[in-house]
Amino acid sequence: MGVFDENIEIVARELSLSFRVEGTNISFSGEGANVRVGAEVVKSLLAIAEAGERIDKSNLLYCIELAREGHAGDISGVMKDVVAISSRGKPVKCKTVGQQEYVSAVRKHTVTFGVGPAGTGKTYLAVCLAVAAYKGKEVEKIILTRPAVEAGEKLGFLPGDLQTKVDPYLRPLYDALQEMFGLETYQKLMEKGAIEVAPLAYMRGRTLSNAFVILDEAQNATREQMKMFLTRLGENSKMVVTGDLTQTDLPEGKMSGLKHAVTILKGVEGIAVCTLTARDVVRHPLVMRIVRAYETAAKRK
Numbered sequence: 638m639g640v641f642d643e644n645i646e647i648v649a650r651e652l653s654l655s656f657r658v659e660g661t662n663i664s665f666s667g668e669g670a671n672v673r674v675g676a677e678v679v680k681s682l683l684a685i686a687e688a689g690e691r692i693d694k695s696n697l698l699y700c701i702e703l704a705r706e707g708h709a710g711d712i713s714g715v716m717k718d719v720v721a722i723s724s725r726g727k728p729v730k731c732k733t734v735g736q737q738e739y740v741s742a743v744r745k746h747t748v749t750f751g752v753g754p755a756g757t758g759k760t761y762l763a764v765c766l767a768v769a770a771y772k773g774k775e776v777e778k779i780i781l782t783r784p785a786v787e788a789g790e791k792l793g794f795l796p797g798d799l800q801t802k803v804d805p806y807l808r809p810l811y812d813a814l815q816e817m818f819g820l821e822t823y824q825k826l827m828e829k830g831a832i833e834v835a836p837l838a839y840m841r842g843r844t845l846s847n848a849f850v851i852l853d854e855a856q857n858a859t860r861e862q863m864k865m866f867l868t869r870l871g872e873n874s875k876m877v878v879t880g881d882l883t884q885t886d887l888p889e890g891k892m893s894g895l896k897h898a899v900t901i902l903k904g905v906e907g908i909a910v911c912t913l914t915a916r917d918v919v920r921h922p923l924v925m926r927i928v929r930a931y932e933t934a935a936k937r938k
Contacts, residue, residue, distance in 0.1 A: 644697055648678050651701050677704040681712045688717065690730070695919060699733060702916055708734070721765040721772075724819030729765045735917035736762060742909035743877055748867065750855075750899055751879040753913025754928040759879040760853050764813035767849040770875065771831070778831055778848040781810040782866075784857040785836040807834050810853060837862055846871030855880035855895040857887055863894030883931065 638644055642658060649656045652675050654667035665675040681700040685692055700712060715737045719728045731737040736758055743749045743766050751759040767779045814832060815823045826832045837858060852858070852866055855878045863878075870876055880895040887893060903910050915928040 639692070644682065644692060645679075647694065647697055648675055648701065651698070652678075674701070674704045684712055688730075696732060699916060703734070720762060721769040721817060723817055724822070729762075729817075731762070732758070732919045733917040735911075735913045736919075739911040739913060740766065742911050743875070746909040747874075747907045748870070748876045748902075748909070749878070750895070750902075750908070750910045751877060751913065752882060752895070752899060752910065753917060754881055754883065754915060756918040756924045756928075757913040758917070758919055759881075759913065760809055760851070761813050763851045763853075763877040763879055764810065765817060766877070767851060768814070768817040770849045776847055776849045776873070776875070778833065779814075779826075780845060780848050780850045781807070781814075781832075781834045781853065782837050782840055782851070783807055783810070783853045784855070784862060785838065810834055810851070837866060840866055840869050843869055844871040845869045845874050845876075848874045850874060850876045852876070852878045853880075855898075856882050856885045856893045858894040859887065860892060860894045860897045863898045867898070883935065 638658070639646075645656055645658065645663060648654070649665065652665075652667070652671040654665045654671055654675050656666075656675075657664045663679060665672045667675075678697075678700050681704065682692055682697070685696060685700070690696070703711060711734045715731050715734055718731050718737055718740065720731060720740055721729045723729060731740055735753075739749075739751050739759070740762055743751075743763065751763065753759055764781070767776075767781075770776045771779055811834065814834075818826065823832065827834075837852065848871070850869070855863065857880075858866065866878075867876070878895065878898070880893075882893060882896055885893050899910050902908050915932065918924050918928060
């Protein structure tokens with residue numbers, strides 16, 4: 638219900654309904670189709686609560702969207718899928734249907750492209766799956782890489798050697814690994830080389846075998862870099878390539894390697910392309926609205 642029934646108030650407001658709560662009964666009144674959607678949303682919220690998940694504004698608005706499209710029942714299946722267990726014993730679960738499809742694709746395919754806006758969990762879920770594969774002894778190594786392309790700033794102005802310069806760009810990957818392994822275990826695995834975090838340029842000339850390899854921020858890789866990376870694939874390895882095509886920091890006129898790869902590799906056996914959208918954003922609800930505003934502006938342009 639939420640504090641002072643705020644969850645039900647949001648449902649009523651979004652669907653132009655009025656509501657009444659008597660004990661354990663909730664009554665909606667308004668246009669027939671909207672009343673049915675409201676009832677489906679309440680069932681979805683019950684499924685989330687029964688799965689032990691917290692109901693917040695983000696997943697509440699997502700439930701309303703699903704119910705409007707006639708897919709309210711999908712949320713219960715999403716909440717049951719445990720991707721991995723964090724170092725504190727907390728289960729990591731998908732929060733949207735799009736995320737569940739993405740996780741399923743990574744599990745089934747050798748190479749998976751996860752394309753979508755910021756906040757959709759592309760990188761975090763990929764790291765969780767990599768940790769689960771390592772703990773399950775499916776791979777011997779986790780390799781995380783990112784193109785060292787700056788968002789309007791120059792690496793040369795940062796202090797230190799190249800590794801020190803690129804560390805800020807790899808920080809989201811470090812954070813996710815530390816959460817999943819715990820700081821002490823993470824440091825030990827880094828020391829013995831079971832976890833490797835490096836710029837994309839360091840991948841040239843290597844064969845990546847028995848490894849779970851993640852290329853993050855792939856929209857900033859050139860076509861040549863993308864081809865180089867994908868052809869590093871070795872025996873018993875899995876690759877996940879994530880990126881947001883709307884946030885490319887490459888020089889104007891330079892085609893993103895991610896965009897090119899998704900176009901030519903779609904439909905190739907063993908490769909999956911998953912597209913996440915604004916409705917898969919699991920950060921602050923405002924992020925979803927920001928992403929949509931930019932998408933609308935891009936379409937107008």
